Amino acid sequence: MPLKSFFSFFILFVSVFVYSQESSKKIKGDNDLKLSALPYYSFGKGIGITSPDSLYQLNIRFRMQNRLSFLNNEDGDSGYDAQIKRLRLRFDGYVGSPKILYAIQLSFAPGDVGEIVEGENLNIIRDAVVIYRPNKHWNFSFGHTKLPGNRQRVNSSGALQLTDRTINNAKFTVDRDFGMQIHNINEDENRFSYNFKGAVSTGEGRNVTNKVDKGVALTGKVELFPLGAFLRDGTSFEGDIVREKKPKLFLSGAFQHNNNAQRTQGQLGKYLYEKRTMNSVLLDLMLKYNGWAIMSSYMSRTTPKNAITFNPDDVTQIQYVYVGHGMDYQLSYCFPSNYEIIGRYSTQKVGEDIEKLTPNTNEISLGVTKYFWQHTFKLQSEVNLDRLYFYNGTSKNKWYVRFQVEI
Numbered sequence: 001m002p003l004k005s006f007f008s009f010f011i012l013f014v015s016v017f018v019y020s021q022e023s024s025k026k027i028k029g030d031n032d033l034k035l036s037a038l039p040y041y042s043f044g045k046g047i048g049i050t051s052p053d054s055l056y057q058l059n060i061r062f063r064m065q066n067r068l069s070f071l072n073n074e075d076g077d078s079g080y081d082a083q084i085k086r087l088r089l090r091f092d093g094y095v096g097s098p099k100i101l102y103a104i105q106l107s108f109a110p111g112d113v114g115e116i117v118e119g120e121n122l123n124i125i126r127d128a129v130v131i132y133r134p135n136k137h138w139n140f141s142f143g144h145t146k147l148p149g150n151r152q153r154v155n156s157s158g159a160l161q162l163t164d165r166t167i168n169n170a171k172f173t174v175d176r177d178f179g180m181q182i183h184n185i186n187e188d189e190n191r192f193s194y195n196f197k198g199a200v201s202t203g204e205g206r207n208v209t210n211k212v213d214k215g216v217a218l219t220g221k222v223e224l225f226p227l228g229a230f231l232r233d234g235t236s237f238e239g240d241i242v243r244e245k246k247p248k249l250f251l252s253g254a255f256q257h258n259n260n261a262q263r264t265q266g267q268l269g270k271y272l273y274e275k276r277t278m279n280s281v282l283l284d285l286m287l288k289y290n291g292w293a294i295m296s297s298y299m300s301r302t303t304p305k306n307a308i309t310f311n312p313d314d315v316t317q318i319q320y321v322y323v324g325h326g327m328d329y330q331l332s333y334c335f336p337s338n339y340e341i342i343g344r345y346s347t348q349k350v351g352e353d354i355e356k357l358t359p360n361t362n363e364i365s366l367g368v369t370k371y372f373w374q375h376t377f378k379l380q381s382e383v384n385l386d387r388l389y390f391y392n393g394t395s396k397n398k399w400y401v402r403f404q405v406e407i
Contacts, residue, residue: 048093057093063158064088064109067404074397084109085404086157088126101131103145123206126176139183144207147267148181148197148221149174149254150282150297151235152328159237159375161293161332161342162367163382163404168326168348172299174219174256174280175267177201187229195223203258205267215260215275217267221282223252230288238295239332239340240288241374250286255279265322266301272319273309278302291334300325307353322358323351338371359388359396380404 049058065085072078092103105127107113113124129143146154152165153173165173179201187193202208203217223235230248234240258266260275283298303321311317326348334340346363367382385399 055096057098059092061090062088063090063156063407065158065163065404065406067163067402069400069402071400072398076398083111086112088112090127099133101133102129103131104128121207121209125207137185139181139185141181141183142179144176144178145181146176147174147179147199147201147217147219147256148183149219149256149280150299151250151252151284151286151295152238152297155236155238158406161238161330161340161369161380162344162365163380163402166297166326166328166344166346167361167363167386168297168299168328168346171265171322171348172280172282172301172324172326173265173268174217174254174258174282176206177203177217177267178207179217187225189228189231191228193225193229195221197221197223203261203266205263213260213262215258215277217256217258217261219254219256221252221254223250225250234288235286237375238293238330239334239342239369240291240293241334241338241340241371243291243334243336244288245290247287247289250284252282252284254282256282261321264319269322270319272321273311273317276303276305276307276309276321278321291336293330293332293334295328295330297328298325299328302351307351308357318357320354320357323353324349334371340369340371342367342369356391359390361389362387375406377407378405380406 047060050056064087067083067085069081070079071081086107087109088105088107090103090105092101094101106124107126108124112126113122125144127145129141129145132140148154150169150173152160152169153175157165177199179199181197181199184196186195197220199219201217201219202213203215204213225248227247227249230250231242231244234242234244234248235250256266256279258278258280261278262271262275263269264272266278266280279302281298281300285296287294301321301323303323307321307323309319326346328344328346330342330344332340332342342365344365348361350358350360363384363386365382365384367380369381370379372378380403382402383399384402385397388396388398390396
C-alpha cells in the first residue's frame with residue numbers, strides 16, 4: 001500500500017509540474033527567496049552574487065548561537081555548560097531562471113553534527129534541495145529538507161524567542177527527511193488565506209544511507225489565516241517584533257503516517273530492534289497584535305503495535321517508540337524599546353506502553369530577549385524548570401539558567 005501511494009503521488013507530482021509549466025504567468029525576475037519549504041527569518045538577503053546575464057544567483061548567510069548555561073539536576077551533577085550550540089552556513093539562489101531555485105545548509109557545531117560513530121556518516125548536511133517555483137502559488141521540491149510539520153520545528157532555531165524549542169517538539173516532532181514536496185501558497189494580508197502542503201519522503205531522517213528502506217512517510221498540512229496573512233511572513237518567526245497593526249491569527253493541522261519506521265521518533269532517535277508504523281498529529285495556533293504574541297500547540301505520536309521492541313539476541317535490551325502527547329502554551333510582549341518578555345508552559349504525557357520506562361514532564365520557561373537587529377542579532381536570557389513524574393509516584397526537578405548570543 002505505501003508503494004502504491006508513492007507512485008500515485010509521483011504521477012500527481014509530474015502532472016501538476018507539467019501543468020504549471022504550461023499555465024504559469026511570468027514571475028518577477030528578482031528572487032525574493034521566500035521558499036515555503038524552508039521558512040526562515042532574515043532581516044536582509046545576506047551577501048549576494050548575481051551573474052552579469054542574470055542566469056545565476058548565490059546568496060550566502062551564516063548563523064551562530066553561543067551559549068552559557070548553569071544546570072542543576074536533583075540527585076545528579078550540577079555545573080555550567082559553555083558551547084557553540086549552532087554554527088551553520090546557508091547558500092541559496094537560482095540557476096538559469098528565478099523559477100529554479102536551490103538551498104543548501106551545512107552545520108558544524110558538535111551538537112548539530114552528532115557523535116562520530118565508526119561506520120556511520122558524518123552528518124553536516126541539513127538541507128540540500130532543488131525547488132521549482134513556476135509562480136507565487138506553487139512550490140515543487142526534491143531533496144533533503146524539513147517536512148511540513150509543526151510550526152516551531154519548521155521555523156528556524158534562529159527565529160525562536162527562547163533559547164530552544166519545547167520538550168514536546170523534542171519528542172513528537174517530524175523532522176528533516178529526503179523526498180518530494182508540493183506546496184500550494186495562497187496568502188494575502190488583507191483577506192482570508194490558506195496554504196496546502198504535502199510530502200512523500202523516506203521517513204528515516206537526515207541522510208540515512210546504511211539502512212535498506214521498505215517504507216515511506218506521507219505528510220500533509222493545512223494552514224489557515226482567518227484574518228489575513230502576517231506581515232513579513234510572520235509565522236516564520238516567534239514574537240510580534242514587527243508589531244502587527246491588526247490582529248492576525250494562524251491555525252494549522254498536520255498529519256504524518258510513517259510506514260515501517262526504523263527509529264524511536266520516526267526521523268529522529270535511536271534505531272529500533274523491529275520496525276514500527278507511526279502516526280503523528282500536529283496542531284498549532286498563533287495570534288499576534290501590537291507587540292503581543294500568543295502561541296499554542298498540540299503534538300502526539302501513536303503506533304498500532306506495542307511501542308516496545310526487543311533485541312532478538314538479548315531480550316533484556318529494548319528500544320521503544322516515544323508515544324504520547326503534549327501541549328505547549330507561550331505568551332510574550334515586545335516593548336517598543338525591543339526588549340521582550342516571554343513565558344512558556346508545556347505538559348507532556350507518555351503513552352501507556354512506555355509509562356514505566358520514561359516519566360511524564362511539565363516545563364516552565366521564563367525569558368527576556370533584547371533585539372538589536374530583530375532576530376538577526378539578539379541577546380537571550382532564560383530560566384527553565386522541568387519537573388519529572390515517574391510511574392512509581394516519585395518526582396524530580398531539573399532546572400537551568402542560560403545566556404545566549406544569536407547572530
